Amino acid sequence: MVMENGKILEVKDLAVSYKVYEGILKVLRNVSFYVLKGEKIGIIGESGCGKTTSMKSIMRILPTNALLEGGEIYYKGKNILKISKKEMTYLRRHSISMIFQDPSTALNPVFKIGPQIYDIVKYSSDRRLTKSEIHELAISYLKQAALPEPERILDSYPFQLSGGMKQRVNIAMSLASANDLLIADEPGTSLDVTIEDQIMRLLKSIVEEKHLSIILISHALGTVRGFVDRIYVMYAGTIVEYGPTKSIFSNPLHPYTRLLIESVPKLMGKKIPEGIPGVVPSYLNPPLGCRFSTRCPFKMDICEREMPQVYEAEDGHFVACHLFRKEGS
Amino acid sequence: MAAILEIKGLKKYFKTRKGTIKAVDDVDLEIEEGEIFGLVGESGSGKTTVANIIMGLYLPTSGEIKYKGNNIAIPINKRPKWLKKEIQIVFQNPASSLNPKKTVRQILEVPISIHRPDAPLPQTIYELLEMVDLPPEFIDRHPEELGGGEKQLVAIARALSTEPSLIVLDEPTSSLDVSVQGKIINILMKLQKNFGLTYIFITHNLSLMSNVANRVAIMYLGKIKEIAKSEEFFTNSFHPYTKMLLSSIPVITEEEEKLKPKKILSTGEIPGALKLPEGCSFHPRCPFVMDVCKVKDPPLIEVSPNHLCSCHLYLNKQ
Numbered sequence: 206m207v208m209e210n211g212k213i214l215e216v217k218d219l220a221v222s223y224k225v226y227e228g229i230l231k232v233l234r235n236v237s238f239y240v241l242k243g244e245k246i247g248i249i250g251e252s253g254c255g256k257t258t259s260m261k262s263i264m265r266i267l268p269t270n271a272l273l274e275g276g277e278i279y280y281k282g283k284n285i286l287k288i289s290k291k292e293m294t295y296l297r298r299h300s301i302s303m304i305f306q307d308p309s310t311a312l313n314p315v316f317k318i319g320p321q322i323y324d325i326v327k328y329s330s331d332r333r334l335t336k337s338e339i340h341e342l343a344i345s346y347l348k349q350a351a352l353p354e355p356e357r358i359l360d361s362y363p364f365q366l367s368g369g370m371k372q373r374v375n376i377a378m379s380l381a382s383a384n385d386l387l388i389a390d391e392p393g394t395s396l397d398v399t400i401e402d403q404i405m406r407l408l409k410s411i412v413e414e415k416h417l418s419i420i421l422i423s424h425a426l427g428t429v430r431g432f433v434d435r436i437y438v439m440y441a442g443t444i445v446e447y448g449p450t451k452s453i454f455s456n457p458l459h460p461y462t463r464l465l466i467e468s469v470p471k472l473m474g475k476k477i478p479e480g481i482p483g484v485v486p487s488y489l490n491p492p493l494g495c496r497f498s499t500r501c502p503f504k505m506d507i508c509e510r511e512m513p514q515v516y517e518a519e520d521g522h523f524v525a526c527h528l529f530r531k532e533g534s
Numbered sequence: 535m536a537a538i539l540e541i542k543g544l545k546k547y548f549k550t551r552k553g554t555i556k557a558v559d560d561v562d563l564e565i566e567e568g569e570i571f572g573l574v575g576e577s578g579s580g581k582t583t584v585a586n587i588i589m590g591l592y593l594p595t596s597g598e599i600k601y602k603g604n605n606i607a608i609p610i611n612k613r614p615k616w617l618k619k620e621i622q623i624v625f626q627n628p629a630s631s632l633n634p635k636k637t638v639r640q641i642l643e644v645p646i647s648i649h650r651p652d653a654p655l656p657q658t659i660y661e662l663l664e665m666v667d668l669p670p671e672f673i674d675r676h677p678e679e680l681g682g683g684e685k686q687l688v689a690i691a692r693a694l695s696t697e698p699s700l701i702v703l704d705e706p707t708s709s710l711d712v713s714v715q716g717k718i719i720n721i722l723m724k725l726q727k728n729f730g731l732t733y734i735f736i737t738h739n740l741s742l743m744s745n746v747a748n749r750v751a752i753m754y755l756g757k758i759k760e761i762a763k764s765e766e767f768f769t770n771s772f773h774p775y776t777k778m779l780l781s782s783i784p785v786i787t788e789e790e791e792k793l794k795p796k797k798i799l800s801t802g803e804i805p806g807a808l809k810l811p812e813g814c815s816f817h818p819r820c821p822f823v824m825d826v827c828k829v830k831d832p833p834l835i836e837v838s839p840n841h842l843c844s845c846h847l848y849l850n851k852q
Contacts, residue, residue, distance in 0.1 A: 251711040251712070251713060252711055367803055367804070367806075370803070397576035397738070397804070398738065398740075398779060398783060399576065399779060399782045399800040400576075400800070400803065400804075401784075402781075402782035402784075403800050403801070405784075424711070424712070425784060426712075426784075426786050427783065427784025427785050427786050430785075430786055431784055454786060454787070464713065465713060466786060468712045468715070468716050469712055469741070470739070470742040471741060471745070471786075471787065472740070472741045472744050472783065472785055472793050472794070473744070473790060473793060474744035474764065474768060475745065477716060477719050477720055477723060477746065478715075478716040479716050479717070479720065480712075480713050480714055480716025480717040481714075481716075482717075484681050484714075
């Protein structure tokens with residue numbers, strides 16, 4: 206299949222709104238990002254900034270009140286917003302997979318793990334598998350997810366497993382269908398730190414071994430920092446900055462990114478961060494210009510009127526902020 | 535400084551159909567007046583159970599708990615009025631700890647009129663709002679009209695409204711975004727300084743803890759594994775569990791990376807509370823496990839001045 210410059214996924218100018226009782230929530234605006242083959246990218250941002258909505262758009266699992274108001278999503282060169290439902294199902298079964306934040310709600314509580322994982326293994330294969338082949342494969346996926354006693358896991362109900370084990374089962378299930386791209390939506394957030402650490406190490410080794418591309422979504426900056434090659438920072442439904450992980454942390458450019466990094470309490474102690482003044486604007490009536498303009502300490506007149514363009518500030522490091530506007534543009 | 539709260543041999547067991555859960559098992563603590571005492575631990579370690587016992591929401595199975603020398607192992611509905619005034623709590627989730635049908639005025643009015651009948655209303659409410667940095671017009675709003683951080687500030691104002699000496703903060707910022715967390719913590723620190731309050735600060739966020747607490751205790755499966763001054767705890771910890779927890783924290787700067795103990799990788803899972811391991815409860819996950827760990831639970835002893843640790847590795851080094 207055609208892939209432009211090795212981009213396995215490219216999202217262009219995505220705009221998504223939600224219809225609610227109060228009116229239209231204008232959530233995503235001008236969201237563009239891409240993932241290269243075998244690349245690990247991270248999307249960071251606070252709750253309600255549109256991270257999950259972006260991912261649901263890719264999987265085409267947006268809720269019924271969502272309005273897709275513009276944009277294209279190219280997966281392996283094909284616009285997946287235009288393909289048929291059947292083709293999309295094929296992709297979900299054979300190519301893209303998603304791991305959700307809460308491992309307990311991602312599993313069906315009234316079925317044992319066995320039948321749940323068998324179904325996924327069965328439908329993600331190109332040919333008809335025998336029962337014993339399905340079982341073998343399921344066991345091998347559970348083993349890859351570092352689950353001890355896979356036979357016992359298959360015979361357990363979700364409530365009999367701990368949070369960490371349930372998340373490992375979800376990872377095992379996603380292995381069956383993720384042959385190219387894995388989307389991990391806050392995979393460790395609901396777990397304890399020591400368990401989260403284990404899950405993140407496991408995910409990293411699997412992704413690297415199988416040369417998968419991964420989109421890691423998280424609000425925890427530390428988790429993303431140790432994992433991905435490139436980072437996109439989202440604020441209130443827009444992407445404000447993106448670039449290599451190292452330069453995002455060593456040289457954050459957008460005022461929001463800078464303040465966000467400063468807000469994280471550091472292990473050295475002694476200094477309590479100030480946080481960011483103000484609140485996230487309402488999606489019902491978002492600012493016309495830059496969406497961070499209501500809280501930005503460097504706000505200029507233009508920020509209230511115009512959404513900023515994306516400028517390349519250093520090599521591969523882009524920022525959507527009027528402060529970086531070049532002369533004559 | 536004198537101890538404001540003394541806990542000795544505190545146990546809380548819950549009987550279930552499947553067996554007994556030892557949520558808190560033999561905990562000794564002394565909290566000094568005016569300090570910020572940190573309690574860390576992963577889910578199920580018993581830190582909230584300790585908080586609930588202090589508040590009188592649970593009665594201990596056994597053990598002593600004394601507030602300024604008075605026994606306070608009394609259920610909340612039988613506690614004397616002065617005691618309720620003295621100890622207050624701020625819960626993790628302000629959305630569920632504030633009554634959605636009441637306005638901020640009604641929420642703050644009740645504790646003031648009960649515990650400080652002479653305080654003028656509504657001036658006292660305005661003063662409280664000012665203390666937590668909320669604008670006066672919030673007085674007639676309902677919780678649903680406020681943001682998460684603002685709701686938590688109302689909960690803090692409510693805790694302050696009785697003029698308490700001791701406030702239990704049970705994960706006060708865990709449900710908030712990191713950009714608003716800073717403001718809440720700074721207000722809490724300012725109030726602590728201004729009024730000489732004592733805080734018991736419960737959180738699983740170690741980076742945050744290192745910034746606020748004077749002393750830190752770490753719990754694992756109902757037991758305290760280590761207690762130390764904050765600086766000691768984060769730079770020179772003894773217990774393998776503390777080290778594992780510290781080495782698991784995702785950090786964002788090189789400076790912090792250097793502070794983390796490198797060698798201990800997190801392994802294993804927290805065992806179920808129904809079937810605790812024999813001996814030291816951490817031994818199935820411990821990289822330094824010895825034979826003695828599997829049979830004998832190590833006592834909590836002073837390894838270096840004011841630094842207590844419960845581990846066989848340090849038992850002979852006294």
